Amino acid sequence: MRNPRIYLNQALAVNTQVQLSDDALGHVVRVLRLGEGDPITLFNGLPKDQASGDTAQQQYTQYQARLVNVSKKQAFAEIESEQMVNNESPLNIHLGQGISRGDRMDFTLQKSVELGVQTITPLFTERCGVKLTGDRLKKKQEQWQKIVISACEQSGRCFVPEVKAPISLAEWQAQQTDALKLNLHPRAAHSIMSLPVETEQVRLLIGPEGGLSDDEISSARDAGFTDVLLGPRVLRTETAALTAITALQCRFGDL
Incomplete structure (x- = not known):
C-alpha cells in the first residue's frame, strides 16, 4: 500500500x-x-x-x-x-466556479484538483443561492483550501492549487489575462475538442445551479469569453465543470 x-x-x-x-x-x-x-x-x-x-x-x-x-x-x-x-499538466486551467450549495461545491473543488486545475476562484453570480460574508466567507474559503490540500494528498500532486477569495463574476471577468477564455453554452459553434486554436492557458467559467443568466452570458462574451459546447445534454454544475476540465486536458493537456 x-x-x-x-x-x-x-x-x-x-x-x-x-x-x-x-x-x-x-x-x-x-x-x-x-x-x-x-x-x-x-x-x-x-x-x-x-x-x-x-x-x-x-x-x-x-x-x-x-x-x-x-x-x-x-x-x-x-x-x-x-x-x-513532475506530474503537473502543461495546461494551466483557472476555474471560475459559480458558488453552489452544500456538497456540490466541495465535490467540484476536490475533483477539479485531481484533474489538474491550477487555480480556482469561487464566483458570486445572479443565481448563486449561497450567502457568505465576513467571517463566514473567510472560514468557507479556508475549508475549500483544505479540500484542495486533501485532493493533492490523494492524487499525488505536489503543487497545491490556490482557492482565491470569492469575488463577483463581473470582477473576475474584468481581470487581465492572456489565457483562452471559455464559457459553456448549448448553442455554441464549437465543442472544446474542435476549438481551432492552441493554448497553454485557459480560463474556464462555470455557472452555479441554474446556470448563468442571459445577461451574464452576454457580459462574458463582451469580456472575450468564447462559447463552447459540452454535448446535447444539460449537465449539473459539478458535472459540467469536471466534463469541461477533462475535455480541456484531452485537447490541450496530458490526458
Missing part, C-alpha cells in the same frame, strides 16, 4: 525532523492509526526552482519519512530521502 501523503506548510529537508501539524496528526495517528517507525510521504507545495513562474515546467519534491516520538498529542517525522515529482 502506498505511504500516506501529508502536506506540511513549512520547510522540509532530508536528515531533519519536523513536527506534524494538528490536521496531519489527526489524520495519521488518530484516523490511520499509524505509530512509531511507520513510513509517510511529505510535501510542502514549493517548487525546486521558486524563481520560475511556470508551474508545468517546475519540478516539485516529496520526502520519504518515518514517524518518531509519536503520542496522542504530537508526532514528528524523520525525513530520510527526497524524490522529484
